[in-house]
Amino acid sequence: MLTINVLCAFAAAASAFPTTLPTQHTSPAKRQDGGSFIHVTGVEGAVGWRQEIFTLKSDADAWNIYMLALERFKDMPASDPLSWYQIAGIHGQPYVAWDSVGPCDNCTLSGYCTHQSTLFPTWHRPYLALFEQSLINNAYEVANEFEGAQKDRYLNRASVLRMPFWDWAQNPADENDYFPSLFRNEFITVTKPQGDVQIENPLLRYHFKNDQDHSFIQGGGDVTWRNPTFNAANRAQLRSDTWAVLTSQVQYNAFSTQSLSAAWDNQNPYSIEALHDQVHINTGGQMGIVPQAAFDPFFWIHHAQVDHVFALWQAAHPDVWVQPWSEIGSSTSYAAESTEDASSDLTPFHSSTSGGFYSSDAVRNTETFTYLYADLASGDSAANIIDRLYRDSQTPLTKRAAPPASNMGDYINRGIGATSREEVSEYVANVEVDSQSMEGSFTIYLFDGTFDESKPEQWHDEPNLIGAHGFFSSPKAMGDGTARVNAGISLTGSLASKLKSGGLKDLSTDSVTAYLKEHIEWKIVKADGSVVDKDDVPGLQIAIMTSV
Structure with a gap:
């Protein structure tokens, strides 16, 4: 049976998160054309902070450039390997090779993503970094369309911008807004070089272009859709389960996947993958369909939170890491019954333009891709941060790291x-x-x-x-x-x-x-x-x- 131990005794007091982004100004990362492969770097330059989405929204300039970058990103031609269409397709359909990386031996083109696998958290880290890399490229392109002081302001925000996360384990600020309206609003007002204009909310959906194969989309049509079922009960469950995952799991393999191992006596109720599944299903639509989910803009905000929880767990367990694991299923990246470990290739993410892939060992530190989470940049202990974020004030009969x-x-x-x-x-x-x-x-x-x-x-x-x-x-x-x-x-x-x-x-x-x-x-x-x-x-x- 799985044995779960209490992480530590949490203290209630903690310092506030940093709310002011560092100021820096670097050149954007260009699409690489000097080598054979795309080097996944994340955002080139100094390290920036990924922030909770409502914190980012409170910075008007950062939010504006983020919205415009998303709009431009989604309009990139499908022929560009850094387009929304191609990057989303890495996760599954339309089941084509990305960056010339074919399936492994005894594998098929069924999507590179790693689910029901201990590589689940680590594989998604360079995947998010690739998305962020292209997102910030687009932010720079948008900022450069402005003039004068506006241009300088937006270039400054682009230089420190990182993709945000929505912390679905936090108690809702509005008790009746369990799936926030910023993901549901049809239109928003943004500032473009010509002035304030209304555009379709870039967080709402993805529109497939005529030249983009979308015959696989369930429900038909040429846009992604959702059917969210978030409510008070399942938001409370997400909070409770997040606390349990962060404070009860002390071994990486059990933390990382909901797949079962005989070593756990077939019982492993709390994992980051199981937690992640809940949000996909509660969102519905394409988000509930594995090979189509990454086309929905919400996928990236959700997975940034999954990576945030992963980073919190890493901070609490700095000496614990990936152990060898026998895969129960297969993907484009690995075959069923293969043994994967911390050195396994995380395909299709190249670590240089000349070839080679990232491994779990290589992506262990988020600074590899030039980002940190703002709360972890506060200097406070992991225990205090987890306590402050997810521990409820009530103590009787709740899931308080109970083994x-x-x-x-x-x-x-x-x-x-x-x-x-x-x-x-x-x-x-x-x-x-x-x-x-x-x-x-x-x-x-x-x-x-x-x-x-x-x-x-x-x-x-x-x-x-x-x-x-x-x-x-x-x-x-x-x-x-x-x-x-x-x-x-x-x-x-x-x-x-x-x-x-x-x-x-x-x-x-x-x-x-x-x-x-x-x-x-x-x-x-x-x-x-x-x-x-x-x-x-x-x-x-x-x-x-x-x-x-």
Whole structure:
């Protein structure tokens, strides 16, 4: 069984984040034409700060140049390998080689991205750096179209601009704005050389051009779309799970992937990959489809937050790193059952114009790609930063780095046996499933009691919903029950509410076991909204875990 230890005792006091960007002025990184390959450098020049998106928005000049850079970036011709179309296509469709990098031996062109793999966090780091490299190229081009003092101001902001992240684990500033309006607004006002103009919000969607193959887009049409289901409950779950990932995982491999290893006794409820999946599924549309997700502008803001969480975890565990891992699946980058480690190539990202690829070892430090996260640049300890960002003030019965110390029994509705332990601080439903068992992504919902079974599209808002977890999966069903992944859904908050209302006698394992056997229900819904019988899902098991 996975053993999770408390990272450290957090202190409440912490210094404020830096809010003023460093001032520097460097030349933009040009598209390389002196070598055979594209050298992924990130933004060339001095190190800059990636900021939370609302902090960036508070700087009017930086926000304006960011919006204009995104607009220009999306308009680049598809023939340019640094275009939005080609960079997004690295993640999956239209399944073409990028920068002359073909599939590995025994691999096919199925997307270079690494999911259900310990390379998941490290592969996405140079991927984001490549996107950022092109984004800032476009920021410089836009800034150079202005004149006089305006030009100087915008060049200054372009020189320190980095892609922002949306911290979906923070409590919403507006309790009714769970998926912020800046991602939903149809139009925004920006300043161009000719003055203030209204443009389509660059964060809203991506428009495919006539000469860009988009026949693969689910739902048809020539634009990306979303169906966000963020609400108070799943935002709170994201916050709780982020805390658990950052404070309970002390080994890199378990932190990095939701894939299962026999070394963990088939239980690993908290991983950065499982956390990441939730946001993809809660966003919906292309974001819920693995090979199409990177076309959506929100993909990059989401993955910058994933990398932010990764960087926080690294700061808390500076001596822990990638260990050898046997892959359960394949991609363009690696074959199934191959052993990957910290020296494995992160294709297709070249580390020079003459060839060679980055490895996890090579991208361990974010400064390799000339960026830091603003909170980590504050000089405060990782423990204090994590505490300040994600620890809730309430302490009773919440997921406070609680280790899953014992298995409470067999699987729900297949017989739950109580343990002898009387005091339990956390109950978790550990969901295990074959990640490739269905066509496309899917969500598992846990309910405490009755719910309207006729309206699965509204289950995320059901009053009796305990929690849910979305699995970000391949659009083709290839599962045979062996590509196992898992994630945890906390039951503690729901049980505590039942205790408070008198529906539960106490939180002993005997009482909880009896209660769950009588009341808990679960359902599975595919990304297209269809309900799947749980008996038709290979490898599905839901175990109750306890911690003290």
